[in-house]
Amino acid sequence: MAEAVAPFGVSPELSARIFARVHGAGESGFPPGAVRGLPHATAAALDAACSWPALETVERRRAADGFVKYLFRTHDGHEVEAVRIPLPDPAAARELRERRRLGQAGALEPLPAAKYTLCLSSQVGCALGCVFCATGRLGGIRSLKTWEILAQHRAIAAEAEHPIRGVVFMGMGEPLLNYENVIRAARIFSDPAGPAIAAKAISISTAGVLPAIRRYTAEGHHYRLILSLGAPTSAERRLLMPIDDRWPLADVMAAVRDHAATTGVRATLAYVVIGGVNCSRAHARALGELIGPTRVKLNLIDVTDETGQYRRATPDELAAFRDALAELGVPVVRRYSGGADIAAACGTLAATRRGGQDALVPLRAR
Ligand code: SF4
Structure with missing residues (x-):
């Protein structure tokens, strides 16, 4: 500036x-x-x-679980999406649990939101073509400029009832293939004079762009880096995530290990769980071997594939997979991938218009 x-x-x-x-x-x-x-x-x-370009807000859809998906149009006619994720205040969550325990609250009573995290897009479409991902099926169209990333936040913040305390680059696109613009946007998001989002509440998720991970580590950023795994071995991973042909899992994991060692922060791995494909006991063992002594946090995310080709793990499959990981001492967090009824869940962002409650009226005015 x-x-x-x-x-x-x-x-x-x-x-x-x-x-x-x-x-x-x-x-x-x-x-x-x-x-x-x-x-x-x-x-x-x-x-x-000065000119003050903005993304056109085409529509907003509110899901049953409170997630809101925004559809934006760029000046050159492309469509990108962002998702507003409600996060409860921990005290409110405790209070609701207690009322449920006493039978004073219905099972479906939603948690009141106290703040939001935004899932933002970094590109129009995505060139990496992960087979379980709707964005990947669009192909790579172009990267977003810094202002187009900021504009998603700006439009959502302007009508948000609660503060925005986090940003995840898990929307459309591979953030590390748009490195400069994503990092510049993250720097502005985290600036105390700007949106003032804590650096550790900004997450950048990558499918494994090896040179960019190395650069990110060398530059010493404090945003959270998340590596999306898909499978514990290259042989299986390349069938799901073609990027593995270019940058094999072993090399990418080595870079993530170096990043964790340099920052002193536990590495975060995301694992899209696909029933019958990547969640057997053998997969858990292979994951344990891949991780080795590295301190990690493993986020399990249910696949959401609208083509029906890939299904979610059954409760039994998932429980067995989690148990096997726990036996190996791998700390696991099951991530809720919300907004499934409005195609806002992980892997489903493809500018579809369906489901939920059409929220064309600015949300704050409701
Ligand atoms: S999962 Fe991420 S990297 Fe893979 S195709 Fe989808 S948007 Fe691209």
């Missing part, structure tokens, strides 16, 4: 106020008095020089 406004004679101190107005308050333009200390003539010159 300082570099951009310096030619207008704006000092670094004033540029910080401009940054706070644009990225913190989400305001556009510089009417008189909008930025303390900014001379009127400079404000007018900035106004004349």
Whole structure:
């Protein structure tokens, strides 16, 4: 920002106020008095020089579980999606559990949201073609610019009833194939004068773009890096995630181990669980071998494949898989992939319009 406004004679101190107005308050333009200390003539010159592009909000759909999916249109006619994920206040969650225990709350009473995390897109479509993913079936179209990533947050934040405390780059696209724009957006999201989202509440999920993982580690970022596994061996993984042909799992895991060692933070691995495909006891054993002594957190995510080709694990399959992992000492967290009724679950973002409650009226006005 300082570099951009310096030619207008704006000092670094004033540029910080401009940054706070644009990225913190989400305001556009510089009417008189909008930025303390900014001379009127400079404000007018900035106004004349700036454009304020925005994504068009095509629709919003609210799922039964409170997830809201936004469909945006870019200026060149492409569609991308973002998902607003409600997170409960821990005290409210405890209170609801207690009322359930006492029989004073229905099983379906939803948890009141206290804050949101946003799942944002980094590209239009995705070139990596993971077979279980609807975005991958669209193919790679183009990467989003920094402002197009920020604009997803901006549009959602403008009408959110609760603060946005987290961002995950798990929407459409492979974030590390759009490295510069994703990192620049993350830096702005985490700036205390901007949206002020804690760096550790920003997650960047990759299918395994090896050189970018190495670069990310070398640059010393503090956002959370998540590696999507799909299968515990290259032989099986390449059938699900073609990226394994280019950057084999063993090499990618070595880079993730180095990242964990450098940062001192436990590596986070995401594992899409596909019934009958990658969740046997043998898979658990292979996963244990792959992980070895590395300190990891393993997130299990149920597959959601609308083509019907891949199914979720049955409760018995999943329990056996979890038990086998627990015996091996692998800490497991089962991640809830919500918004399935509006095609907002992991792996289903493909600009479809269906399900849920059409929420065309801005959500805050309801
Ligand atoms: S899972 Fe991620 S990396 Fe794979 S095709 Fe889908 S969006 Fe791309």
